Amino acid sequence: MTNLSDKYAGIIKSQAKKLGFDFCGIAKAEFLEEEAPKLEQWLNQHYHGEMAYMANHFDKRLDPTKLVDGAKTVVSLIYNYYPSERLSEGPEDYKLAKYAYGQDYHFVIKDKLKRLLAVLQEKIGEFGGKAFVDSAPVMERQWAQKSGLGWLGKNSLLLNKQMGSFFFLAELIIDLEVSPDPPMVKDYCGTCTKCIDACPTEAIVKPGVVNGSHCISYFTIELKEQIPQEVKGKFDNWIFGCDICQDVCPWNRFSKAHKEPLFDPHPDLKQLRKKDWEEITAETFNKVFKKSAVKRTKFSGLLRNINFQ
Structure with missing residues (x-):
């Protein structure tokens, strides 16, 4: 690698930090050879259920050069979403995954990535690239591990020694040659099986x-259909997403509150108690979750989830 590639790495990391990303790692854009058989087996076992999109673009999922012409580098970024306080989670309360407390991360982080790309093109010169946030066929956890940001835990999530797993992953795939970071090869989960148990x-x-x-x-x-009866009584009051395997993970004792105002909950959301959820109207749903990821399940889906508990 040239000194120029090292210089680019330094610029990318310092600008990412300025935009609020907690960690930034760099990997060479190449075919994920080790992942191909694992992905194939996972799909063959139908572990993706009704998520048909997971079976699409198999080649693109494994090869970033099929997503961005002439791709040379994958920049992986971590953005914290751990809340300063949890929404009420008493034994009777309904629960939302913590990533859905505030505004939809797809839009919040995509904006930051576009700003990062623009700043980098200003400082480095013209180069091509695209920003990705959990919406394209990119194996983000594998790229984050490849760029040294963490290891894949037993719950399959990326774990980072400094901050656990309550964070979003995002990527820039660019046609610029940048010095890569060493991959994370060690697994720090050891014999712990808390998430599995x-x-x-x-x-x-x-x-x-x-x-x-x-x-x-x-x-x-x-799942857009009815939830199967055989899992009734097992949801522990989770009505959108679930954090159980993260909440029990010992590495998440290092989680610190995010500094992103857009991820703070809507004021009305903080007031909702069990009875309020059960009597929620479409009007309240649209007001509270107007910019939220919870919109994905739609009002009818949220009612289904509440009634299923």
């Missing part, structure tokens, strides 16, 4: 492999 629907079938179609997040967000 805690999952009420037994979605974690073996370390690092999640049957997505058995996950509470899948049932409450992705």
